[in-house]
Amino acid sequence: MIGALEVRGLRSGYLQGTVLHGVDLALRPGRILGLLGRNGVGKTTLAMTIMGLLPPTGGSVWLDGRDMTGRRPDEIARAGVGLVPQGRRIWPTLTVQEHLELAGRNARRPRRRSADEMYRLWPRLAERRRQLAGQLSGGEQQMLAIARALVGGPDVVLLDEPSEGLAPRVVDQIGAMIKAMAADGVAVLLVEQDLHLAFGASDEIAVMAKGVIVHRSETMAFRRDPATARRLLGIEA
Secondary structure, X not given: OOOOEEEEEEEEEEOOEEEEEEEEEEEOOOOEEEEEOOOOOOHHHHHHXXXXXXXXXXXXXXXXXEEOOOXXXXXXXXXXXXXXXXXXXXXXXXXXXXXXHHHHOOOOOOOOOOHXXXXXXXXXXXXOOOOEXXXXXXXXXXXXXXXXXXXXXXXXEEEEOOOOOOOXXXXXXXXXXXXXXXXXXXXXXXXXXXXXXXXXXXXXXXXXXXXXXXXXXXXXXXXXXXXXXXHHHOOOO
């Protein structure tokens, strides 16, 4: 094994057809991998398949030497993978405190964190602890979604478009949170469209096209090669 999480030849999709066509990807502890790609290339499908929310049709998912292929989402979560889904998917009628209590209820991992630890990290959530999540701002909801993933003590965190709909100032705060996760030894997969966040937070960049990983390099090397960025993403890095 070369990573906390390793995906080997992963295939997956929906009734309309296959989306992932043999993805190979490894995440290392304490490192942030930014996953870029045009819309519809399979980035969200990859995160959902790793988490067990979509069944793989081929290949395998390994977590710290354990084969997690085809396991249920709750089993994968208990094994050490946390997901911050696109759109946050918080429960609007539960309070901040109830979110964190529910997320940590069945966690039995060495990294498990209490709600009080999350409040020390993010005082804004402490101020809102008794407020319904549906009444929080977009940035506060994203903080809550990340905190909810962290209380279970994951070794790997998958973040799917955490900057979506947020002001630049809040995106910078989210980037700082992501770096703090990695500093604590967590392996992070950051699926993003916001290049400011992806480049600012990530140690490495991977690019997905047509359901496979077509490029991977250190972030600074990617930024120094604008021709590659234009060819793969149609943008200037």
